[in-house]
Amino acid sequence: MxxxxxxxxxxxxxxxxxxxxxxxxxxxxxxxxxxxxxxxxxxxxxxxxxxxxxxxxxxxxxxxxxxxxxxxxxxxxxxxxxxxxxxxxxxxxxxxxxxxxxxxxxxxxxxxxxxxxxxxxxxxxxxxxxSDVLNFVAKVVGIKTVRSRQIALVVGSVHNVKPTGTDKNLSLRVYGNDENAEQRKLAGQVDIVGYTCMEHDCLYKDYSGEIGIGDYAVFENMGAYTVVFKPPFIRPNPPIISYDSIQNEYTLIRRRETSQDVFSTYVI
Missing domain, CATH: 3.20.20.10 (Alanine racemase)
Known part of the structure; x- marks a missing residue:
């Protein structure tokens, strides 16, 4: 308080x-x-x-x-x-x-x-x-430079990683996609932004590494409110997948939400 x-x-x-x-x-x-x-x-x-x-x-x-x-x-x-x-x-x-x-x-x-x-x-x-039991994975689908600001667009939003409005950058790892190695990359002071039409939709501010289209941004320290506070705004909720490192097995915990899920409660 x-x-x-x-x-x-x-x-x-x-x-x-x-x-x-x-x-x-x-x-x-x-x-x-x-x-x-x-x-x-x-x-x-x-x-x-x-x-x-x-x-x-x-x-x-x-x-x-x-x-x-x-x-x-x-x-x-x-x-x-x-x-x-x-x-x-x-x-x-x-x-x-x-x-x-x-x-x-x-x-x-x-x-x-x-x-x-x-x-x-x-x-x-x-x-x-x-608060640290999940990672959120978002694919980079676009890059651009607006004057001095470098921007990488991902298939994710601030609602996925910062639903309570914190100004902190969550821990981030970027995995390059070898198939897109020849494409242009942004490097140094890159804002990783989301798919919504909201100006504040920035998942990570001033990322200092290389990042390009096809790469994957993996946000750590996820859990708790980052799951339950996500609204169905523009894109429905993503799936949740569990990985067993001992058995090297993946299990679907929650399936990807569909548009039908979002609209199913409307009666008109």
Missing amino acids: DTTRISRFGFDVAGGELDRAFKRLTALNNCSVDGLHCHISTAARSTESYARRTQRILELTDYYFKNKQPNFIDIGGGFYGKMTEDLKSQFDGYIPKYHEYAEAVAPQLKSKYRDNSGPELIIEPGVAIV
Whole structure:
């Protein structure tokens, strides 16, 4: 959560909303409040922020569960996941490892609830786990130079690789196509752009290697929202293929979406 902006989510503690909600729920005969949950994301995603939220939620459990111990405490998600070195280098701050997040949270609960007698600790590291499980492959179908700007057009879009609007360049490898080795190549400071009619559709800014028609751009650190946020804008969703490096086998996980899939829910 941006600390300069008031979030629309959850029950506000400072304004008394959480207090009113807790009293209303506990007054119901068929309702039991068993724990507290927070889900806050900061730009830094630092271990210090997780230490502070853990401290605060423990203080709130002391206040709301005076006569009993809660069954669970949920500190939410927002953790950094695994990243390649070139992606890490684009962040200003330190990228914590999983065990460093644990060291910021777990000792506080262990100190308060000794002998493993405390509530269940719940975390939600979904994005952190699956943010690097996929690669996105896009074929280069066009190149052009507009004044001083070099541009390579691929069969993919920013919606495939940056659906949440990040300004970071994902890790990228370009594989040359030997059959097109004689064709003209762009080299140095090339913008790799997508098929949509949107000016902001740039998958990778200032690529510094060679790239030409027929080559394949492979984007790494894909997963999580890069699959579910892709709209059917201009081109339907691509297939997802799994590769087993031990058996050297490919498996189709999701077939390519068709125009019929996109229009199937329309009734006129």
